Amino acid sequence: MQFFPIHTRLIKPKEDYLEIILEAMKAQSLTFEDGDILILSEKIVATSEGRIVNLKEVKASPRAKELAKKYYVDEKTVELVLQEADEVLSGVPRILLTLKNNMLMPNAGIDHSNAPSDHVILLPKDPWISAEKARSKIMKRFGRRIGVLIIDSRVMPMRMGTIGLALGVAGFEPMDDIRGRDDLYGKMLLVTLRAVADDLASAAQLVMGEANESNPAVLARGAPVMMTDRPIKRDSMYISPDECLYIRGFERWNWGKKDRKREMP
Template sequence: MKRNPELTVRPLAGLPMFATGMSIAQAICVGLEAEGDRFRDGDILVVAQKIVSKVEGRARDLHTFTASEEAHELSRATGREPEMMQAILEESSQILRRTPAAVIAAHRTGHVLANAGIDASNVEGGDAGRVLLWPLDPDASARALRHEVQVLSEVRIGVVIADSMGRAWRIGTLGTAIGCAGLAVLEDRRGRAQDLYGRTLQATVIGIADSVAAMAALAMGEGAEGTPVALVRGCERWVTEEDGPGAASGLRPIEQDMFR
């Protein structure tokens, strides 16, 4: 019987408070070196979306959004401020559901999540209306981060940008890959593997990038832990030479979506 890999997840502590223009790659390499470690070939670097958005200057003050009539209508339906509704509209391609608890939106990248990923937690000035938007192109951000780390470390790694997202029919959020480079997003085992009794698998497609993101998110934490980066080891078989198609390749095509 084939032995499964032994996986380890290590949150990286001691990182700076990231701000616009800072290098995430350099800070991580310095942090690893300070702990007597360095990147190894086949490592996967998982980075929280928030620090990517911060260094890319994606913070906005809600008062800078001019609410449209659609935003005012959403505000009346949800009881939330019109400027927040306008921010969600500008980050979305479609509003799918609206309740006082959350607005479920199809983000312009194709991901479906609450409030188009706009969040004020762990954001300086969040109580005063400062929010973070997602990176403009999370997959491009992952590719750029991977390139910089590989230049600095001289080894081949994978990169995942993760955010916490809800799931249909389930309570609780889960770390999810919104950007990916150098890692298999999916492993399609249909027609290629067998179960214990020799039956060929017919429907199994494993979400590799999302599984890595979920595992790392547990180690990084969601609150005041201050560890927005984790290093995952043991997944070398899924780390690729090329950047690959990105996390967007794991989105279900709209014609296959049974929930809309």
């Protein structure tokens, strides 16, 4: 499997990001082959959509001011988080834990990094539609059967640092269900589903970087994925809170913590 970083100039709001990527690929002598996956940073897509907000134009609500004071977050950023998030669950100093599009993420995906001064970048309006549009445009122009993946970074519970997260997928199956297969010792696998799209997102993050590398796209070749032309269901990568190991586990741990406190002399 190979990953080719695609280096571009700085992309401005409302510019056609895909045309800029294709120009950069041509300059790097990169061409599409059947089975390739074009992996896109969510920021390049969001910037092209004009999803950049000037914080000076944001007015914080009383609720935003309350949360900002509690979690030491800029109140205007909190206001945008309240507007973008499906739900604000909790937080730690400088970060709110939110639920957006059935995913746990900090600050509803709103980011100050790689945005102009006094601005923030929101997530793309609909990464799934954006991925499918990009795939269709490339397939029509080049006649190649490819996949498109839009990604962001995330953190894992009890782990330092960021890894990749798939936000939108088109052209390949994002999950590999290997339940029913045997392991090395002939025991049947009962619960294992491989998060193929998230795995690719993490690998691409290493190549893209998250600072001033200016590699907002990566071409993945030889990835062990199943290509498909069917529309990918948005819920194919999600799990309900009632089934989530972390949500249920933390909920029970928190209740146990309260019980232990009550038992203390």
